[in-house]
Amino acid sequence: MFVAMNERRELINIVHYRERTSLLPLKEQHLYCPQCERPVILKIGTVIIPHFAHVKHSNCSESFAEGETLEHMQAKIQLYSLFERSPYIPQLEPVLRDCAQRPDLYVKDAEQHYVIEYQWTPISKKQLQKRTTNYIKANYPSFWLTKPPHSLRPNLIQIVRLTPFYRAVYESNERPYLYYYDPRIQSFYYIAPLIHIQNDRYIGHVQKIPYKDQTVPFRRDEPELSSAQIERYIHYYAHARMRRIEQAIRYERGNDTLLTRCHDLKLLPFELPNWIGVPLIDGHVFRQHALDWQFHYVHHCLMAEEDWSSEDTVVTYSARYGLSEAEHHTVEQYRQFLVQVRVNDLRDILSEATYFRHFEMTLVAKGQVN
Structure with missing residues (x-):
């Protein structure tokens, strides 16, 4: 996790510390998980991204999993930075008490708000639907981003295969398209419109959007399709x-x-x-x-x-x-x-x-x- 709480119950966002050396004083503080309020420690390695971790195993991880992949952590930081440069106010790993969940991001402006979940590794359709339903009940519109399939060919109309996980994401998002994000190359993949063929096969127009060109809140109008x-x-x-x-x-x-x-x-x-x-x-x-x-x-x-x-x-x-x-x-x-x-x-x-x-x-x- 990237956000911890000190003894004064102040939230500490590790993303705001640009240099690893500036994090060292935090190791002398008593820090706690904002969700379960149990002790956490700061881990600063030479390979993995600096992050907080529970001192002992906690059932807190049932709603906010530790052991995230490097790609998941990279994506959260990059998405948070994207919204920081926008009119939206982002919160990284907020604790949403009214639905007992902790999404990757919560963003809002004067007119709307929603949570963003990034999923590098697939979860079951049942898990995804449960978390989405909990957000809906608590009046948090949700948006899911996932790892792109290997088979995507940018800027082409092509056959796209959606596994049950990707299909569940498509059906859970309140937008008729799919968004993927690859933090390794800092690029979004946007597929729309999607036409179902059979089982897991669809036809879709795949577009690759560089991170620097992405607009928020991930709403990008589909250009008018040509006759060809x-x-x-x-x-x-x-x-x-x-x-x-x-x-x-x-x-x-x-x-x-x-x-x-x-x-x-x-x-x-x-x-x-x-x-x-x-x-x-x-x-x-x-x-x-x-x-x-x-x-x-x-x-x-x-x-x-x-x-x-x-x-x-x-x-x-x-x-x-x-x-x-x-x-x-x-x-x-x-x-x-x-x-x-x-x-x-x-x-x-x-x-x-x-x-x-x-x-x-x-x-x-x-x-x-x-």
């Missing part, structure tokens, strides 16, 4: 859709598959119209490819002779298959899309212009800040 960039998204998405059909033909067997639904409707898999399997703003709530769940809905409507453009049909469909509230909402998005493009028959095909426009509108919505 939108076409790149469409190319990746169409390729993934084709691969999903090929996968079904080669490997799927059973009574309720994409192939059996095609058989029921006397349709070859490659004849599926292009309005089945389209991206939607909240399509990521289904882990399967959009082709699967959208075709399931259309197949249900045709076999049950129900109108796929009816709100009542979505309600009965959701109840029959036990959809969650989020899944019901996404099926309703799809119903609205079908109404908008005015498809009434499996033989209907969207024009290239209509398909492009849908992609453009979806990407614009995904790139907006909530």
